[in-house]
Amino acid sequence: MADTLISSTAVTKRYGSFTAVDTVTMDVGPGEIVGLLGANGAGKTTLIRLLLGLAVPTDGTVTAFGRTPDRTTRGRLGYVPQGLGLWQTLTVAENIAFVSAAFGAPPPPLEPALAAVEHRLVGEIGLGLQRQLAFTIALGHHPELLVLDEPTSGVDPLSRARLWDAVHQQAEAGTGVLVTTHYMQEAQQCDRLILMSHGRAVAAGTETEIIGTTIACEVDTLHWADAFAALDNANLPVTLNGTRVRLADTPPGTVRTALVQAGITADVHEVPATLEEKMTVIDRQPTPH
Structure with a gap:
């Protein structure tokens, strides 16, 4: 599609004799939430790294905004990795200032909960606030694509619901969203699903389409x-x-x-x-x- 933000075509990634991603074809367009579902070890994070240009495919192709992923394309997306990508020994404000400077964008406004701890070290605040901070930083430069790798892992149900509300707000504003999760109940939050198992994309479509007649x-x-x-x-x-x-x-x-x-x-x-x-x-x- 001409308006595809990010895509892969028969992409494969091998580490020696182990195939982490096996001939996966997928895409994400503007304003849609695509869920990448599968158990831990299914290959979701490796596929994300390939799409972002953080790993090089063994076979197949990956495109981001119509070109091979590079530093320029990464400037057009926001990414929250599983490990959140925060500096634990810097304050909340210092984390924000560093990333904002890297993208050449002004620091984003903070929600009250984050503003209350902006001078505390990130390692001293709870996981829920850390995830909120990582999400705020990822959105700070107004990306066209938001990539979230297990964004709700380890957080309470209320924080999970708030994060999904924020994700839907971004999609309604036209931002494409690719989100990985092993929580099957979160599938209903997505417009389209890609199920991965043993490195392969084994099913795709809406929840109803994937379940089919089973x-x-x-x-x-x-x-x-x-x-x-x-x-x-x-x-x-x-x-x-x-x-x-x-x-x-x-x-x-x-x-x-x-x-x-x-x-x-x-x-x-x-x-x-x-x-x-x-x-x-x-x-x-x-x-x-």
């Missing part, structure tokens, strides 16, 4: 712990939702047979699968060679 079985029994153990021992893709035992993409007859063999009485019925269950199904599939 169904799950739900097991109703007072002996839910025994049922879970029995189904797990039978090597079935069993998960827990509270005390509800669920199995994705598994015929009810298979579930009933395993429970009967374990001497467990239960009611088994089909329900729509969740995105997390769909990911469980994908992760259990053999890795292509």
Whole structure:
């Protein structure tokens, strides 16, 4: 697309015999929130580094704003890495001043919570405030693209909700957003999803499109712990939702047979699968060679 902000075409990254990213094709356009989902180790962060020009592809191509990623293109985006990229031994104000000078932009205004600690060392403030600071710094030069690598990891639900409100405000203003997460429930915050597993992009689209016709079985029994153990021992893709035992993409007859063999009485019925269950199904599939 002519208005694509950042993209990859069959990009691959190998470290010796290990393939961290395997022929991934994706893109992000203005004003859309694209979620890069997958378990830890799925290849999300490596793909981000390739897109930003912080790592060189082994094969395939990456473009940012229509060119190979370089110092100029990085000046047009805001990036919050997993480690936040903050200097722990500098104050909040010093962190802001340093990055603002690097981008040639005036220091951004601070929210009251950050203003109250602007003269404290970053290492002395809580993780929630550190994430808020990293987000503020990333937006300080008004980027066209915002790249967030696990931005809500380790923060409380309220801080997570506030961050997503800020992300949506940026997208509504026309900023493209690429966000990685291993929280499947955050998928509903995104316009489009890319699911990664073992370095590959294994599904793409909206949550509904990715789940497709996949169904799950739900097991109703007072002996839910025994049922879970029995189904797990039978090597079935069993998960827990509270005390509800669920199995994705598994015929009810298979579930009933395993429970009967374990001497467990239960009611088994089909329900729509969740995105997390769909990911469980994908992760259990053999890795292509």
